[in-house]
Structure formats: structure tokens, C-alpha cells
Amino acid sequence: MALKVENLTVYYQTLRGDVRALEHASFQLEDGEIMGLAGESGCGKTTAGRTIIRLYEPTGGEIYFKSTVLGNGAPKMVNLLELDKAQMKLVRQEISMIFQDPVNSLNPRMSVGDIIAEPMVIHGKYGPESEGVIIALLERVGLRADHLRRYPHEFSGGQRQRIGIARALSLNPRLVICDEPVSALDVSIQAQTLNLLEDLQHDFNLAYIFVAHDLSVVQHISDRVAVMYVGKIVEMADSEMLYNNPLHPYTEALLSSVPKPDPKYKSERIIMQGDVADPSNPPSGCYFHPRCRYAVDLCKQKSPEFRELKKDHFVACHRAEELKLRGI
């Protein structure tokens, strides 16, 4: 197990009250596994990713991470929230992140070489042989050695994202949190970048948390998928299981929106009523009930439990047993 998140909760305090960005999210990630976090904008998937690396401080919950550095070479599960500053800094070598916006995630005043070297410098691991390592990394992500001295503005969006990926890998991490890594890119570049991420995952035996709103992207890359709605995980299962046999009406609605490559296919899109619930003032019971076409009275009153309905298939819906939902 590479990562275990238990009851992770993040509330943002605002003048209008607490915004429940993330509520009691629990999941775990095996070594070398790719876990997709999917959902609409504002559902808390980015918050989840950033809280795991402690860019945001959680309101509650536990984050266990298998750290080799803190175990002095032997893997050891540590609770990230109980670490002091010095220990957390050490762990930061083992977790890295790739952001959505390839323009903003590279400092325009630093050369590509300096950007990739930065994590090494911070952790005192930059030595005479590091330039060779960086060049190898650059070549591994599909750039050239002579790009080393150039500046970010000289590159295209896809190339910049490759630089960001090289930077994320420069300290040989175990876990990479990919926060919508391809959604700012062109479709053709998306595929290339996804394939690169997959190859790297194989080569370095990385675990990914892959945050994305595009379900076809998530399906393509993920081993397992968690679907989120207003700060809660509503369904979690193997990628294949989830896409073929969704158990939550929200997943079904999302899947029906995925475009099919067959022009003769008569799509029956499920148009959801209303807007995403306001996370600072969520509805009673199940947060999804105002938009759910299967909702009954119970859904308005009681919040459904997140339970393992079939083996390794978790869902939070009162009517999951009786409903026959359509996948793709």
C-alpha cells in the first residue's frame, strides 16, 4: 500500500460559513497503482489532491503514506499529519505533483535546467553528476538536451507540460499527484502526454492520483476510479467495473455525457436538473437528491452510507441494490 487516506475532511472558512470542500474521503492506493478522481468542477477533487501533499491543511482525517526516506531505507507507513516540519520536508522528496496549467506552473524567469534541478537543490541533492541526470530526464520525457538552457516561453503547451513532468520526477518520487495534467492541452497532445505518463508509471513504478473531469481521460489511464460529488466520494471501483456497471445515479449521468465515437449510436443523454449543490449550504440527506431522477423520500432525509456493495465496489446510494443503471 502506498497511500491510505481515512476520513479526510477539508472545510474552508469563509464569511458565509464553512465551505465543505472535502468530507470524509477514504481510499487507498497500492504501489504502482493509478487512481482516478473524477467529478464536476468544484467537487473537491483538486482539494483532495492538494491536501494529501499538505498544500492545504485538512480539518480532519488521516493520511498514511509509505515512506522509504523516513524508514531509513525500509518502507514504513507514516501519518503525514503527525510529522514535524523537518520530517515533512524529507517526505516531500517522495511525493510530487503535476499541475493543470503548463504556463503558470513553470517560473518564467528560470531556465528549464534550473526548473528541473530545483527540487534537487532544495533537498541538497544537486551534485556534479546532476546535469547528466537532468538531461536523461529531459530526453526521457521527449525533449532534447539542448533545451536545458532555454526558458519556458520558448516552448509549446505540451512541451511545457513535459518539463513539468520532468521536474516532478527529478527526485525519483513514489507518488505523483496529477491535477488535471492534460485538460489544458489540445486533444492530440493530450493523448501523447497520457501515454508518456503511463510509460513513466511503468518505468519508475510510480503511483498516481489522477485528478480529472474528463471521464474518457480517467478511464484511459486509471486502474481504479473514485467519483466525487460536492466534497464526497459517491462511488469507487475498478475502472472497468465502474464504467460498465455504475452503481450511483450520478456516475450514470456523468457516463451518459461521454461522447461516443459511433455516429449511429442513439445517445440517451441524462440531463441533470439544477446546478451542483452549494458546498457551503448543501442539501439535506444525500447531496445529490435534488438532481437525481431516482430520488425517493429517504434520500432527502438520510445521508447514504459509503459501503462496499460488491467486492471492491463502493457506493453511497440508498437505492444502489435495486437500480439498474447504464454504463458504457
Next chain:
Amino acid sequence: MKKRSEVLYFTLRNKKLLIGSGIILFFLILALIGPTFTKYKPLEYASPRGAEPPSTHFWMGTTFFGQDVFSQFVNGLRATFVVGLLGGGLGTLVGMLIGFTAGYRGGIVDEILNAFTNIVLVIPTLAVLLIIAAYLQVRSLLMECLFIGLTAWPWVARAIRAQTFSLRTREFVDLAKLSGMKPLRIIRDEIAPNMMSYLVLVFILQFGGAILTAATLDFIGLGPTNTISLGLMMQYAVLWGALPFGMWWWFVPPGLAITAIVGALYSMNVGLDEIFTPKLREI
């Protein structure tokens, strides 16, 4: 490499910057080597005949008391540059310190620092200086720099705070943070370089502002008591009737020099702005 030569290209063909820095350089050299061309100390009574127009002996004439105007002028220039450098430098430094801290930390730290900035901003500088000057018998040039620096920083702080706010939410700052970089280094390596052009401009404006403030203070008699400056020269000139008696050589050089230096600094400022902001460039 390409970027550097581009900056150089636009620097060399920007007339505003070239003329501005030319004027500043001229006065700077004059301030540095000028005093070696005169035998007299600035406040020394050199000529027994009192006020004299410029001659081969006294290049800029003498004052009502027979002091050498040229000696006062070049030494006053030195004082002017010292005030600009120290006063403007101190203002920029304090402003950077407060602006970066408030902008980067945000939250309650920002609230407190911002309130403090606004308070200092609305304090009438001149009134405070009047009170302080009333208590101090002897005032030095260094003290004047200190006054100016410690009252001029709020504008710098506010502007840098705003820029830091916008930069610290950029993702490369998040990346540095989650790689374990310390806040001071994030500010130094990630945030400050992205507003370097701005910091340079702020310093130049503070430099010019400090010179103007110093001249104002000197002119109304709140300047240093034990030295000479361009502002003090003008104060003495007005006080001892240089205007009604037509002793133009006494007050024109300091007035012209202050105007030229501050004007040149503003011209440099506009020129640099054009170089840093491609949109403003004249093709």
C-alpha cells in the same frame, strides 16, 4: 541568449533611457570629482568682497558672504545623491520587507501590516518633521535620509503587496512550496525575479522622490544643519536676497540641477518601463 540581446537592443535605442541616464551620469561624475577642482570648503568665506558674479577664479561666482558657489554646488550634489541613494534605498527596502511579508503570508499578518502601512501613509510627513526638527538642535544628512526613508515606504509596500498576492497563487510557487522550499527562498527565487523590472522602477522613483523631499525640507529650513546641499543653497539664496539683488548664479545652478536630476530619473523610469513592457515600445 536571444532574450538578453533583445533587451540590449531596445535599451540602446531607447532615447528616454539614454538621455536620462546620460544626465544622471554627468551629475554623478561632477559630484564625485568636482570637489577636487576647488580650493575652498563649501562653507568657507573665500572672497572678502562678498557677492561676485562668475569669474575665472570663482567659476560659479560667490555668495552674499563670499563663499564659493561652485564648491557648494558640487558638494551639494554629493549630498543629493547620498539622500537619493540612502533615503530612496531605505524606503524601497522597508517597502519590500513589509510588502513581501504581507503579500506572501496573507491573512491576519497582512491585515496588521496593511493597516500599519495605511496609517503611515496618511501621517502628514511635514508636520511630523516640524515637531522632530524642533526637538533636535543638530541634524545630520544621515538623519534626513532616515526620515525620508521611513516615511516614503508605504507606496512601495502597497504595490509590492499587490504584486506578491497575484504571484504567490501561481502554480510554480505552489510547486516550490510542496518541494519543501522555505518561504524566504520562495520570495527570493520565485516571486522577486518576476517583478524585478518593477523593483528597479520603484527604486528609481523613490530615488527621485527622496531628492525632491530633501530639497523641500532643506528649503523650508528643516534640512541638515552642519552641511551643504542643493536645497540649503536655495534656502540661503532666498533668505539673503539673491532674488531681489539679481544674484542668479547663486540659486539657478542648484535649482536647475535638482530639476534636471529628478526629470532625468523620471525619463529613465519611462524608458525602462518601455523596455520591460513590450507593449509600450515605440517601433
